[in-house]
Amino acid sequence: MKTRIFTILFLVLCVLGFSQNNESNYPNFIGLNIESVKNNLDWEILQNATGDLNKDGFEDYSLIIESKDSVLEKRCSDCFLLKNKARILLVFLNKDGEKKVTIQNNRFIARGDEGGMANYIEPELSIENQLLTIYYQFTRSNQSYTFGFRNDQMEIVRAESNGVESWSGNFESDKYDFIKNVITSEIGNISQDKVKTEIIKINSKPKTLSEFGEMYDWEIAENKYL
Template identity: 40%
Template sequence: MLEFMKFNVLLLIFTLIYDQGMSQNIGGALPDFRGQTIETLRLVSGWEELLSVSGDLNADQKLDLAIVLESTEDMTEGRCEECLATKSKPRVLLILLDMDGQQEVILQNNEFIARSDEGGMISNLIPELKIDGGILEISYEFVRSEVSYYFKFFDADMQIVGAKTNGISAGSGDSHYQEFDFYKGIIMSRSGNISGENESNTSIKIKEAPKGISDFGRMFEWEVAEGIFL
């Protein structure tokens, strides 16, 4: 009897450990690149540079970098609570600042950059990166819509300062445009039709405080005002 109880206890412990390990592998832990330099990043196996942009991000007159790395291997990821885990090549956004002549990773986000298969009718979705006036822009162009996010350095973190979305409905020709201003805390929303009819303009208050770039999840998961997601 004692041996049977011991066996069941061991079986329970094994099951808990196995289940925990499996749950951690869904969307598996990605490498922590923070603290690495641009030189060491180029030596990391299993990852390749998808795109990058350079410019001064923190107003110190030095060249900084924003880089998107993509895994060379498929990994199992659960990209949202309701989503089934699927295989894809994870993408990681890295922000590197010039630290005494070496560009070093200080910020990392594993979720925000869309995977290649998340573009709807676009077979390989790739973002566009720009740095202008210390502002990092991350934008996507879909078949009938576009979205852009704007980030700026504040207190050793990059926070969202603005965003823009626009799109056109293929069937009706209805159009919408939204401009998010996190300085003022408002959304300027314009809707209408490509015919020029039924145009309307509204101002909506943003209910959320600006997020740091490391805190972003997937696109359009963050509800910044009632029924409005970024």
């Protein structure tokens, strides 16, 4: 009897793990206008940005929305199911005079408790010069991702990672250029002028915004993750 109970519990957990990783558990906002998204009672707007993304002369829109209630999510293959307030990134393009969702990513935006030593993180969102940038400020580091339209798709065009150790003053800065396909990596100490610079070739194909999973699960080069 006990064996049967444990088996049932195991199967239930497996099903939960599968279902919470299934994209169908998130609302499908593709094709909806801004008002329809704003009127969804289960989600609230966390960040927004406006600007022309696809060089058509019309103002486009991007939103990060957050679930009002915590939901069970499995945020990596080795992670446990944990309760989080889910976050979704939406990009609205102007179609026939109306802004509609054309890009939706349910996994990429870090949740509020995924900031390491920072108790809570919330990304900044901006659109400038036809580029969408997502920026995170952590306790002793920062991370940014910048996307632009190439070949009719919104792809990563650049990214930047900066961090410093509080106890030693050692710092590391990585600038990813997906146009030139190189990483400019610098290491040094904030108390010294000497900086070691290394240029690393990027062999990975740029990902589209829709293809991004959780932060830092994409290895660009050895020990270089986005």
